[in-house]
Amino acid sequence: MDYVLNHIPLSTPRTRRPATLIEPSTITIHNTGNPTSTAANERGWLTNPSNTRRASFHIAVDERGAVECIPLNEAALHAGSAEGNRTSIGVEICESGNYAKTLENAVELVAAMLTERGWGVDRLRRHYDWSGKICPRLMYDDGKWTGWEAFKKAVEAKMNPEVPNVKLAPVSVVVNGNEIADGHIVDGVTYVPVRSIAEALGASITWDQKTRTVTLNTK
Ligand SMILES: [Zn+2]
Missing domain, CATH: 3.40.80.10 (Peptidoglycan recognition protein-like)
Incomplete structure (x- = not known):
């Protein structure tokens, strides 16, 4: 203008x-x-x-x-x-x-x-x-x-331009035929709780707070 x-x-x-x-x-x-x-x-x-x-x-x-x-x-x-x-x-x-x-x-x-x-x-x-x-x-x-x-x-x-509308689309996670967790999609990326998936796959999972690291072990 x-x-x-x-x-x-x-x-x-x-x-x-x-x-x-x-x-x-x-x-x-x-x-x-x-x-x-x-x-x-x-x-x-x-x-x-x-x-x-x-x-x-x-x-x-x-x-x-x-x-x-x-x-x-x-x-x-x-x-x-x-x-x-x-x-x-x-x-x-x-x-x-x-x-x-x-x-x-x-x-x-x-x-x-x-x-x-x-x-x-x-x-x-x-x-x-x-x-x-x-x-x-x-x-x-x-x-x-x-x-x-x-x-x-x-x-x-x-x-006050609106914050882009974040759509939380629900997602189901099924491992070997069992539904184990609910996740959601934000901006095209699927988020699911890693612990549920790891445990369903027989992996152990640890979380190191200091280094903020998630470790999965299948042995
Ligand atoms: Zn006037």
Whole structure:
């Protein structure tokens, strides 16, 4: 995924880049509310002369990647609350193009940002949490916020890749017609208790703890 730095100038109208240094403690998720705009479009809008709104955000992410518009240690005007603007990094999820791919990129981006900071998904906020605005709107689901819960789960899964699922397949060991032991297969290798097999074959078996050696003798 591309991650492009394209900061808006300090001279951007309406103080959209207030240049207030912050130490963020959360990440706030938004949808752009515009079904046709890309991350580059969102960045362009921040410095478009016909834009009269006093609003901004840190990062926009779309199907291609992310564009950072304001340094992450500076305030942006995205939360609809002074506290949110002062303490949270604003991530705008674009609605244009392949939205499934966009969401995948957002999950990857946010998981990396949390990991980098030693944070968990409890650090994630909706715009809604700060101001009550129905945003990120595509996660709203008539107030059930199922998309939001799914998004947090996906981020969490991305941060904690599952340990490969070890399959313990049972194996029976039969010596001269007698079933003498149960074993199992792990990753294609069969493990069985050596003592049971040795004794079934009439061998003596010793275990030297010091050298960690198993000795079989058939004499
Ligand atoms: Zn929002």
